[in-house]
Amino acid sequence: MSFDFTGQVAIITGAGGGLGRAHALAFAARGAKVVINDLGGARDGDGASLSAAEQVVKEITDRGGEAIANGGNVTSEDDMQALVSQTLSAFGRLDILVNNAGILRDKTFSKMSLDDFRKVLEVHLMGSVIATRAVLPTMQKQEYGRIVMTTSSSGLYGNFGQSNYGAAKLALVGLANTLKLEFSKFNIRVNALAPVAATRMTDDIMPPQMLDFLTPESVSPAVLYLCGAAAPNGEIITAGAGTFARAKIxxxxxxxxxxxxxxxxxxxxxxxxxxxxxxxxxxxxxxxxxxxxxxxxxxxx
Missing domain, CATH: 1.10.287 (Helix Hairpins)
Structure with a gap:
């Protein structure tokens, strides 16, 4: 079975670097037209800049691919509606959404402010909800779509100092579990990816010896699989350092x-x-x- 995305259009949130960038390059290499969404903020979500998204677009176009940049905030309904409008205006269709945008505000639960807890939930969980709702009418109309939620081992198994992040990430599994049922009649398949990779989100969390193995590029094949024509529905794939596994509750x-x-x-x-x-x-x-x-x-x- 080959995975050729020629003629398909993929939106990837948080694609200005790290995992999102790797996913975008992988889709483009297999023929997809890619929309690079990235707010361009810091790891904790502060700030904004389109330069990171534009740099990834340049990487793709320099290799002969097609891509456009978008600086919308996934927590804004207006921004996500504008993202879909921009995509349809540029490419005429929309087949894939990879919900990858995220931030970190780590602290132990007793020391974490409720503001930091809410902010992480807002970006990871509500950002995925809002982006998914924005693409849904188009996917329903064409009776085809592939949606990936980015969960985490922190959500599946827990991780010290990441109660906000873990809560948001496991909530995305619950979201996918319901959407797989509601969207299946439209041939829209919803799955979850639990990646481990060396990005700015993890560069001060893991030792360098581990990070050398955990390249973002070693995760992206799982995303391509979950977005293929014969993709499963309602699955969780874990991926890191070239190893892929299935997780189940x-x-x-x-x-x-x-x-x-x-x-x-x-x-x-x-x-x-x-x-x-x-x-x-x-x-x-x-x-x-x-x-x-x-x-x-x-x-x-």
Whole structure:
């Protein structure tokens, strides 16, 4: 199976550097026309400049590709609507959205201001929501679209000092899990990427010996896969240093203890009900509810 994006148009947010830049170059190398969105702010989100986005556009056009720059803020509905209008005016269609824009404001939870907590949620979570809502009418009309949410190991597993970032990143998995159901009838597939890469977001978090392996370019093949014609729907791919894996939220088979169960019973049977050897993953929340009701029905007096 080959991945040729000739004739397709991809919007990538936060594409002025790091992972977004690597994704943009990878799409352009395979024929896509690319919209480089980047506010051009600092790592914490302050400031704005179009120069980073324009530099990536130059890299693409110098190699014979097609790209345009956009300096819109993903947290602004007006900016994201303008981004879509600019894309359609320049290229006539819109096939792919990679929600990659993000900021960091790390501190332990007890020392973090609520302002810093809200700001990170606003950019990562609401920025992805707003950008996705902006592209949706076009994708629905053409009955085709590929959307990628950028989650993180901080959201899936936790990371010291990143409660705001982790909360936003896991929320994006919840968003993707619902959108995969709502958009599937339009042939719009929504997946999540959990990348690890050496960028300005991580250059003072990881030791240099690790960063040497974690190139942004080693992550981008996963994004191309998630945006292909035969892309999966509702998957989480983890990627870093050339390794790719599938992540899933799993639930043990469980143990029926009855409507009058006590915490003492849960404690006594913990090893049994927590056993993940027969764990399963559900396609939607109602599957879990069905499991509970079936267990109760099968065990009724």
């Amino acid at each position: 799993m639930e043990s088979k469980g143990l029926y203890l009855g409507p009058d169960a006590t915490p003492e019973q849960i404690a006594a049977q913990w090893d049994v009900l927590a056993d993940l050897k027969t764990a399963e993953s559900f396609d939607q929340g109602s599957n879990q509810s069905q499991k509970f009701v079936v267990n109760a029905f099968e065990n009724k007096p």
